[in-house]
Each structure stands twice: as C-alpha cells, then as structure tokens.
Amino acid sequence: MISNLSSDYVFLLAAILFALGAMGVVIRRNILFMLIAVEIMLNSAGLAFIAAGAKWAQADGQIMFLFILSMAAAEVSVGLALIMQIFHQHKTLDVDELEQLRGDRK
C-alpha cells in the first residue's frame, strides 16, 4: 500500500503527462499525432485513478482504468475510420485544411 506521501508524486506525474498530452494536441498538425496525444492524456487520467484507488485501498480506481482503456480503444478505432474518410476526400491529414466550416466569413 503506498503511503500518502508517495501518491502525491504519482499525481504529479499524471499531471505532467496530462499537460504533455494537451501540448501535443495543440502543437501537432497531423490528425494521427493528435489522436496519439489524446491517448496520452486519457492514460494519464487512468494513472491518476489508479493512484487515487491505491491511496484509499479500493479497487474502484483500477476498475475505472479498465473502462478508460476500453473507451480509448473504441474512440481510436472510430477516429481512424474518420481519418480514412478525410484522407479519401481531402487527400491530406493536415488539420489546418479542415476549416471549411467557419463562422467568421459570411
């Protein structure tokens, strides 16, 4: 059972991972890499859950992580299907091409 003190470190790690993931989504222009970055963020959230579960010595955290994993997998699969479709239509994976839908020009 890891002591309270150490759980704070794990949260710190999760937070750092989360921030990196967020940065990844913002910086990368290729949709694939944005998907990967989002995966990182989801895993960091899972890590945080496990740490919380460990802190209270309950299994809930890990069960939650299982759900997160399955959700991430499903989400990626749908994401990849959509990426296939975008590539089919726009012949590019660059996110900045995807701006036909916009509100600032009539």
Added chain:
Amino acid sequence: MPTADLVKLMPLIITSSGAILIMLLLALKPSHKVVQVSCLAVYLFDLIYVLSSSEAFTYHLFVIDGFGKLFMGLVLASGMTITLISYTYFNEKEENPKVFYVLLLLGTLGAQTLCISHHFISLFLGLEILSMALYALIAYLRNRSYAVEAGMKYLIMAAFSSAFLLFGMALIYAETGSMNFEQIAQITRSQQLVSPYLITGFGLLMVGAGFKLSVVPFHLWAADVYQGASIPVTAFIAIVSKGGMLIILFRLLGLTQLVTILPISTLLLIIAIASMLVGNLLALLQNNLKRILAYSSIANMGYLIAALLSIGADGLQTATLYTSIYFIALLAMFGVLSILSTKERDADSLNDVKGLFWHKPMLATIITVAMLSLAGIPLTAGFIGKFYILKAGVDTHQWLLMLTLILASVFGLFYYLKIIVALFTEYPQTVGETEQLHPVSYVLNGVALLILTFSLIYFGIFPTQIILYIQTILQY
C-alpha cells in the same frame, strides 16, 4: 446486483436489445420503412415502460427516481421524434440509411444511463457510449465534406474534454475516497476550507461538462458541428446529448446542494453570464439557421445554469421545466427544417425560409411559434419557462444574473425576429416539391410537429398541468 433488481433497469435493457435486434434485422435486407418502424416500436415500448413503472430504487451506480424518469422520458420522446423526421430526410439522400437508427438507439442508451446515474463510473460509461454514437452520427452523410470534418473535430475535442473530465474525477476520488455524488457532496460540505485538490477536481470536471454543454469558454465547437452534421443529428446533439449532460449537472450540483459553496457558485455565475451574452451576441448577425440555433443553445445553457444557481427556491423545478419547454421548441424547429431540406443541401440558410408563410402557412406557423417560445414571448410556453427563471432568480436576489438575462433576451429577440420576418417577406417559391414522394410520412411528421406546437401554445396558456406534473415527479 441481484437479478430481481435487474428488472428495474428494464428501460436500458429494452434500448440496448432493440439496437442489437435492429442490427441483426439489417442482415435480412429489410426496406428503410421497416427499420424505421421497428426503431419507433422500440422507443414506444421503452417510453410506455418508463411512464408506467413507479417505485423509486437506488443502487450503487444508479438511482431511478422521478427526476431521472422524467429526463429519460424526455430523451426517449425526442429520440422518437428524431427517428420520425429522419425517415423523410434520409430517404433519398443516403444510399444505406438503415444503420442510422442503430446509432440513434445506442446514443439514446448512453443518454439513458446518464439520466439515472449518480456515480462517476456510470457517468463515464453513459457519456462515452453517447459520444461514440455521436462521432459516427455526425459523420453519417459521408459524401458531404462538411460532415466528415465536423465528425473529426467533434471526436478529437470530445476525447480531449473527456480526458479533462476523467482527470477531474480522479482528483475528486483521490480527495473524497468515494465516487458517489451524495457522499462526495457530504464530504465537501463537511470541510470548512475546501481543499485545493477538490476544487481543481471540480474545476476540471466543469471543463468536461462545459464542453458537452457548449457553455462559453468551450463553445467554439458548437456552431461548426451543428452546421456540419445533418439536421436530425444536429437535433440529437442539441437535445439528447445536452439533456444527458444537464441532468448530470442537476444531480451533481443541484440535488446535492453543492452549487451553494462559494467557489463553484462564482464559477457557474461567470459561465452563465458569459454564455448568455456571448451566445446571443454571436447569433445577432448570423444568417445560417443551424449556426443561429447553435448560438442560441449556448445562450439557453446559460439560462439553465442561471436557474441552477438560484437553487434555493425550487430552482431544480424551474430548470427541468425550462429544459423540457426548450427541447419541445427545438424539436419543432428541427422537424420543420428537415422537412424543408432537399437532396443537395440542408435548408439551413435564411433564404430557404423566406416567404414560407405565403406558400406553406402550416410550417411557417410552427416555426413562428417555436421562435416565439425560444424568445420567451407570452402565449407560448417559453414565456412561462423564462418567467420561472426570473422568479427563482429574483427570489434568491441574483440581481446581476437577472439583469444580464433581460439584456441577453432582448438581444435574443432580434435574431428570433429576423427569422420570423424572413417567413413573412415576399419571396418567389424556389424549394422543389418533395411531398409527393412519400405522403404518408410527411403527414405523420406534420401531425407530430403540430402536436409539439399545440403543446407549446397550450402550456403557454394553461401551464398548471405541466407544473403540477413536474412537482409531483420531483417529489419522490
């Protein structure tokens, strides 16, 4: 969870088994009509079941109380109306429209789980099932480039915000040790000085919820996705997905009176005021109907959070009343737009609606009543909703909130009027005649929309029934 209690979750079981059955049915190459009717049957059966069973039941993950049942009824009813209008919409536009209904049922399943959940895990489950269905629904009309772009955008940003949500939940779980709403609320109230972990947890949770409800700081996606998706899907997002998230907010912050603690209430106050003003201001000079409805939904979420904030004087009852009336109006509007849409493009620009009153007076009256109700003009139920919010607000002395509400609804008047004016201006008849293709379903749509409009007017003039109904429901 003993099998006897499983029966309590019958509504969820019906929807999920219905979805699977329809998937199997697809293998037999049935006609579009058959799929739609079976989907309607599932919804109907589910609705009857929800309205009939009465006793309350709380379990670890789920709580089936009046509140949840009411919202579930709302979600199912809107799902049913969406299936009704989507038949005519998809019939000549899409080569295989049948899969749509499966996704629709799954989406509704997600929303249903949200309605009755009061635990983080069930919250997460419901939310993700709903989102998964949405990703596919938004990108449904593949050949239209907008749809795929909107789908991609929604996917990445939804995943991004659910990551925030999860991280928030993790922090709260770390601090309070339990994932159940009531226990969390009890612990947070017991702490005099709310610990920073807990506050950041709630903050991050709010980010996730804020994205789903498209309130101000996170509203940027709404307009593009509304415009990109096809009309029934936009209706689905606007009503079912937002409805699901709303009930979570009402349960987490409303029922548990968590909204009264200072940090959360100031956060909500800022979000409410910002979204009321920004939502209406954005819609002022907009000419695309779907984008106008997106921005107006931002503003209306602001009104709902304002209702939530004045929780003291039966704010919850006000919030539910306003949500149901808002949904009815939106359904009526989207129904008419889907009827007007043609094979090439959706009827989402103002010119499609121009001079409609002199060609199709019935549809135009529906739009007028829906717009008046959204604007909150008497004779329509919208006024009763807005009146209730004002009453709750004044009772809890939220003067700043109320004045912004008045200012925002004046701005709102302008663009609702713009649509009504467009209806009545002289404009040559351009929209092709599509009714002849399948008259039966048009009549059915028309009847459904007329029922909605009539209910809008009836609740506007005799609101006692609906108020009594909501009060009794919220009691047990």
Added chain:
Amino acid sequence: MILVLLIVVLITGGILAWLIGYFIPNASKWIALLSCLIPFLITANLWQKLSYEIILGESSSLWLIEINTPWIAQLGINFHLGLDGLSLSMLLLTFFLGTMAILCSWKEITAKQNFFYFNLLWVLSGITGVFLALDLFLFYFFWEVMLIPMYFMISIWGSERRIYSSYKFFLFTQASGLLMLLAIIALYFINAQSSGVYTFDYDQLLISTAKSPYSLLIAIGFFIAFTVKLPLFPFHTWLPDAHSEAPTAGSVILAGLMLKTGAYGLLRFVLPLFKDEAIQISNWAIVLGVISILYGALQAFGQTDLKRLVAYTSVSHMGFIVLGVFSFNELAMQGVVLQMITHGISTAALFILAGMLKERLHTRDINQMGGLWTLAPQMGSIGLVFAMASCGLPALGNFIAEFLILLGAFQTQPIYTMVASLGLVLSAIYSIRMMQKVFFGEYQSTINDFKWREKTIMGLLTIAIVFVGLCPQPIITMLQSTVNSSLKLESKQKLKLESSIKQQIKYIKK
C-alpha cells in the same frame, strides 16, 4: 362574464376572419367589422347602465363588474378582470377606434386581407385585455399579446422602411416590458415577505403596505416600461418610425390606443401601488414631460413626412399626460383621462386623413402637396377641424383636456406648467404650418374629394370630438371614482364627493 365575452368575441372573430378569408376574400372585412361592432354595442349599453348606477352611488366595491377565477394556482395568479369608470371609457374608445380602423382600411388593404384582419382583431383583444386585467401577471400577458400582431401589421403591410421600424418598435417595447416583468416579480416577492401571501392580485397588492429598499427601483421599472410605451422624451424615437411605416389602420390603433395603455398603466399601477415613490420621482417625470411637450412640438414643426409630423404631435400631447399624472391633482387627473380619449380621437382622424392623402397622392411628403382645398373642400375643412383640435381650440375635446391638465398642474407645479403652456403656442405653429403646406397655396396634383365611406368615418370622428368638447360631463362623472382611488383620497373627500353627486342628481331631475 361580459368582460370575457368581449375578449372572446374579438379572438374568435380574428381566427374566423383569417380562415374564411382563404375561401371568400372579402368576407374577412365584414367579419372583422362585425366582431368589432358587437363589443362596441355591449360597452355602449354597459356605459348607459353603469353611468346611471354610479350617479346614484350604489356601486359598492371599487369595480363595477368583476370576474376572478384561478389560472395558475401555484403562483397565486388568477384570471382577474375588472371594470371601472376608467377602463370602461378606454374600452369604448378602443372599440370606437377599432371600427374606424377597419372602415378606413376597407380599400387600402388588398393583399393578404384575412391575415391583416386577424392581426387587427388580436391587437384589439390584447388592448381590451390590458384595460381589463387586474392581475399583474395577466396584465403583462396581455401587454405582450397586443405587441406581436401589431409587429406583424407593421412589418408586412408597412411602406418602405417597415422592417427597420417594426424591429425598433418591437425591441423598444419588449425590452421595457421585460424590465416591467422583473419589477412585477420583485413586487410579488416583497408583498409575499410582508403579508405572507403569494399573489399577483391588484387589490391585495394595493392594501399591502410592504416597504423595502427595492420599492423605488421597482417603481422606476414600472415607470420606464409605461413611459417607453407612452413616448416620453428620451424613449420616443420608436414612435415616428413605427407610425410613418405602419398602414393607416396600424397607425390609428398604435396612436389611438397603444399609447393610452402606457398612460393607463401609470394611472392604474404606478400611482396607487407606489404612492410615495411616485412623489420622489415626480419631479424628474414632470421635467421629462415638459421637455417632451416642447421637443415634440419642435420636431413636428421640422418634419416633411405627414405621418411623422402627426407622430411627433402625439409625443407632444403625451407630455401633457405625464405632467398631469405627476402633479397629483384631482383636476389634472380628470384632464389626463380626457386627454387620453380626445387625443385618441383627434390623432386617429389625422392619421386616417394622412392615409387617404397617401392613397390619392402616393406620397406622404407635404412639400409635394398643397392647395388641396380647391379640389377637396370637405377634406380641407375636416383637416382644419382636426388640426385645430390638435392645437387645443376650445369647443373641441383636446382643449378641455389640456385646460384641465394645465389648470390642475398649476396648483402644485406653477413654474413647470408655465413652461408647458408654451406648448400651446408651439402646437399652434406646427398645426397651421401643416394646414398651409397641405391645404392652402397653389395645387400641384389633382385629387378627388371624400367618398361616402370616408365621409362617414370623418363625420363620426368630428361628432365625437365636438361632443366631448361641448359636454364632457358624462365622462367626468364616470371617472370620478377611479381618479379618487388612483389619488388615494381620504374618505373625507369621498363624502364631499358623494354630496356633489347627489346634488347633481337633483340637477338632472330638475
């Protein structure tokens, strides 16, 4: 029960006119006329019956006829309609001008007639509701109901800039209406705190002596809502646009009736409910009133569009009403109600005249008119009568009203009244300029004189204005009780009043 009948006849008349209009285009005109005449006859014999009853002083409770059924019980809102002297005379004016409006748009409105008469009748039902409602929520309900059909009338049947002006009209009134809604709800809660009873009912709110720091703000909320409707100086900018773009019937109803709902609101709600707050804001109100008298007259003088000119004259005449209301004087109050009636009649006539000129000359610009007296002497003389009425020539109704207002207001506010009576000179200036530009001088275009329909309308209006001018006493007696209640006169004064009424009976019997 009669009261509900009045509103129901109008609403069903509207729907009938719309639906039948699809099959028989001209039928909607006759249905509209009928469903406006029936309530007129009902109110006329009500007036006959009640004026006799008032004179004998038998009417016990404040309201002559009352109907009170619960509507939304949870909130304490009930469908409470009540009729007293003030609302009876306003109803008579409503139905009289309603019939005039229908008659004058007989030939003018040809496109989409059925929907036009639907809107017209629903505006009238909204206005009747406003004059009868005794429950604040119901009052607000009718306040909004009368707004939407009028908005449609301006935006569909108006002339060139109709969309812009219909927006302006709707947003101005709606914004102030929402402010009033906030004030109503605040009042509702303050009353609930002190008397424990949750109600919107007018009578109960009257007795409640609830005092709270907010009551001044609430009074101002009501005041702004009513003065936007009755255009007072800073809020008047919507009126000229709405009038110059509305169809004739629209302007007649807008000027003749809808401005009066603002004045009615001041008399019915602001004075009795917020007695001492009204005193606090009375100084400001009177200053604004005087400014709008002079500003309206100056603007009217500068206009070249006939309808805008007449609209600004209404701004000036409405300034007198605010001066009268906030001088808290018996005479001024009687003058205010008379002004509401006579201004209604005279502005309606001027608008109908402007409509007729527009029908004949297809322009509202007075520079292109001129010398019409030679070709249309009857139109000229009618124009003269009502131009003189609007500048307060004695023997016509407006003089009595303006004289009583100024006489009454002089007792409490001498300086402001002196400045206000400058308005008499300015009103003379703009009305004879209008006469000169339109009827005298060299004629440039040929027009034909009145036809029979127009003669009847103008004849009726002239008879009405001269009747009120020469013997306004029946109206004054009818209003005696309301004026007292709105001024909250102590019982002592009431006794004196009873004696004067009794003495009056001797006079009638003699």
Added chain:
Amino acid sequence: MENLIWLLPALPLFGFLLLAFLGSKFNREAIAFIGIGSVSLATIVSLYLAINFISSPPENGFISQTLWQWMQVNNFKVTITFHYDALSLVFVFVITFVGALIHLYSTEFMAHDEYYSRFFAYLNLFVCSMLILVLADNLVLLYLGWEGVGLCSYLLIGFWYKNIKNGIAAQKAFIITRIGDTSLAIGMFLLFKEFGTLTISEISQQAVSHSSSSITLIALLLFGGAVGKSAQLPLQTWLPDAMAGPSPVSALIHAATMVTAGVYLLARMHTIFELSPAAMHVVAAVGAATLLIAATSALAQKDIKRVLAYSTISQLGYMFLALGVGAWWAAIFHFMIHAFFKALLFLGAGTIIEAQHHEHNMFNMGGLKDKLPTVFKTFVIGSAALAALPLISAGFYSKDAIIWYSLTAQNGSPLLWLVAIIGSFITALYTTRMVVLTFYGTSKTSLSYQPGVRMHIPLIILAFLSVFAGFIELPHNFGHVTLFSGFVGKALPTTLLKIEPSESLFQLIAAIVCLVGILLGWKLYSSNREKVIDLESGGLFKFFFNGWYFDNLYKVLFQQPYFFLARINKNDIVDKSNDVIVGISSWLSNQLATSQTGSMRWYVMGIIAGAIMILTLQLVL
C-alpha cells in the same frame, strides 16, 4: 327677456352651419340672404334687448341665461351662461349693427368672388364667437370666444389662400395672437389658484376683500392677453400684415370688433385692475407708447390700408391709455365712435381700391374727388372724425375726453397728456395726407367700375353715426350731456378726478392742435407729388415705414433660430442614440464571430484557455 340672449350667438352660428354644410347648394342671392339675414336678425334681437334693458333696467344691473353645465370637477364648476349688462349691451350693439352693415357691403364687394358661401360662413362664425366673447359669464367661455375669433381672423386673412403671402400673413396673425392667448390662459390658472373660481361675477365679489401679492401678476397676464389680441406694443406687428384679407374683413375684424376684445377684457375685469395701480400704470404706459409708434408709422405708409391699420393701432393705444388712467367709460365711448368711423374708412378704402383695379398705393391714386362723389364725402367725414375735427365730428368728443382724463384722472400725468396731444397732432397730419393724396391732385389710374347702392348705404349710415353719435356725450362746458357715461357707469367704476384744472382751456388746446395739424397737412401734401416723394425719402421715414423695425427684430430674435433648430434636428439627434447601441452590439458580434476561425487547434486552445481560467479562478477564491 333673459331667454332671448342665447339667440344672439345662436343666429350667426345657425347661419354659419347652414352655409358651411349646404353652401354649395345655394345660389348667390340665397347665400347673401342667409349671410345678412342671420346678422340683421341678431341686430334686431340686440336692439329689442337694449330697449328693454334701458327702459326697465333689471335690479342688479344684469340679466343672465344658463344653457347647460359645461364641466364640473368637484369645486371647479363651469357652465355655459350668458351675462348681459350695460357694458356688453354697448359691445353687442356695435358688433351686430356694424357687422350687419359690413355684411350688406360685402354682398356686393365679394359679388364676383368664387368662394362666396365660404366667406359668409366665416363672417357669421366670427360674429357668433365675438358675441360669445362679450356675453360670456365666465373666463373659460370668454376664452372659447377669444380663440374662436382668433381662428376666424386666421381663416379670413388667408381667405384668398392661393397666394402664399396671404397664408403667411394669416399664420403670423394666428401665432402672435396665440402668444397673447397663452398669457391670458396662465392668468386664468393663477386666478383660479387665488380665487378658486373662474366666474367673473364671483371673482369681482371676492376681489374686493382679497388682498394678495399676485393680483398685479394676474392683471399683467390678463393685459398680456389683451396686448396680443388688440395688437398693442410688443405684439402689434401682425395687424398691418393682416390687411392681406378682403377689406370688409379688415373693416369688421381689424377695426371694429376683434381688436377691441382686449379693451372689453380689461373693462370686464376692472375690479382686478383697480386693486393694482402698478398694473394700471403699465397699461397706460403701453397705451401711450403704442399710440406714438403707430401714429408715426402711419405717417410714412404708401398703402392706404396699412395707413388705416396703423391708425387703428394708435386709436387702440388711446383706449388703453384711457383704461390705464382709470377713465373706463371714456375708453368704451371711444371704442364705439372709433368702430363707426374706422369701419367707414375701411369700407371707403375698399371701394377706392376696388374701383381702381386693386391699386393700393396712394401715390398712384388722386383726383377721385369728382369721380366718386359719395365715397369722397363719406370718406372726408370719417377722416374728420379720425382727426377729431373739433365740434362737428364725434371723434373730437371721444378723443378729447381721453386727452382730458389722461391729465386729470386717477393715474393721469402731464407726460401722458403731452404724448396724447402729440399723437392727435400726428393723427391729424396723416389723415389729411391720406385724404389729399387719394382725392386731390391729378387722377393717375382710370376708374374700372362705379360702386353700387349696396356699397353706398353702409357708408352713408356710418358717416351719419360718425357725426351725430358724439352728441350723446358732451363735456361740462358744452351742455353737459352724460347719457352714455351715466348708462355705462352702472357696469363700470366712476372715474374720479385727481386735479380740477379749467376744462375749456384744455379743450381749446386740443382743438388748436388738431386744426394746426390739418392745415399743415394740407399745405405740405397738396403741392405737386414729386416734392412730397422727396420729402418722404429721408432715413427717418424709412424707419417709420417699417414700423420701427419691430418685424425684423422678431424675425431675427425668434423666427430664424426656431427655423434653424427645426431644420438641423429634423431626424432627431436622440435617434442617434439608437444607432450607437446598434453599432456597439454589431461591433461586438463581429469581434466574437472572428473567434469562430474553423481551425480545430484554435478550438482546443480555447478549451485549454478556459480550463486555465477556471483553475486560476478556483485557487484565487
């Protein structure tokens, strides 16, 4: 006898209604018949009433008849009641008698005018409202008559409305009299505040015992009304322009009746004025000043009608001078005499203008002495009365009484007397100038037509009256007949004399001054025209010609700023406040719209920014 009074205003009103509604149906004779008929009937009724009144005077000096209760709001009670006493008897007699004569005259004068019925309708309406004014029992009814006459004068001045100039003159008259009416209205409000009633008899009873500071203010406000209507000093610019109307109108309205409404008001409200000597001094001073200004302006006029208009203003100045000094009956006597000879002069001028192809300028006339004999004789008699030719003309007795009282009466003073004497000298001068220029010398324009008998009869009757009407009131040293002052004295206070100098001496001075004026005028103007023209080319004459430039002063002071203000503010600067609001909201909306760039990374950054904002907010609170 009381219930006949209502017939006086009712008959002309009935005439007006008949002509207004059915005018186009009748032919010319029927219109003329109705027009004259209604007024002559009224004259007969007024004569009958007068005889009954004089033969058997009622006990408290007046008879009254109530028609119906106009309005009654608890203590403020106003009824339509007519009050007939000695004062109103004189006024009613003059209005109806002179009115009837002028109606007879205008049947021929307006014979070939297109709008025959409209003219008589307005004239009848005027006579009716003037009768209401003089018979009113309370000030509100008086105000009704007051505004009625104002309206009729507006309509009649602008009768030939095709010509824009007449319209402008009519507007000017209506607006300036309206300023006077407003001051009268304010006076009535103050009166009601002080006395609680507006019935004249009640006011006079309470006035005696009532001592309050605002009496002077009330008096001045009432005087303001009189100044507006009787074209006294500040508001006199409208009367000369009112000559744009037909001559019978000028004769009836702008000479005999309407302009004297102010005199009637002051006479009727004499109790108020007696209580404030200060107000009496103001009235006298204004009367004197107007008298002088109008007389000098008349001297320099070229248009015959404008000469008569300015002379009316100066004669009214005399009447107000008399009222100011307290010689009440003298003012009323001069009013009556003035009505006769000024109506005669206007009618004569009308005939002269009509006969010479509408020639107004006196310098183009001349030599009419033998062409229009009767007109010449009557015109000379009228001018003699105007110039106050001693002993023969009635004008002498009425003006002499005023000049005498301006020195000796209660508030009289030598200065006022001097001004009166100078005034009468200048009056004599311009009267002879007018007579010489029009009738003597060589005729310049040919005669277009000879006036008929219906024009001559009124001239002759009025000439007869201008001579013999004076003998009903002779001063002490000539047979001391006090028929008129005795009769009118019942309704007016008696004039007390301050000092008792020898009356005959002052009469002699007045007579000499008048004769000198006439002779000087004869010598100056009967020589050839060129000398006269260069005599009057001086700067001073130009100053007098423009009526001391009052007109231009008002134009610069009031008219131009008002026009300018109305023009620049045509589309309402307050309206700009709406454009500001619309501007701000649409700017805001555009700014926000730019945030919808469509790029996903921008949206994600939005979410992160929102998250950061929430976290910092949480930690701060």
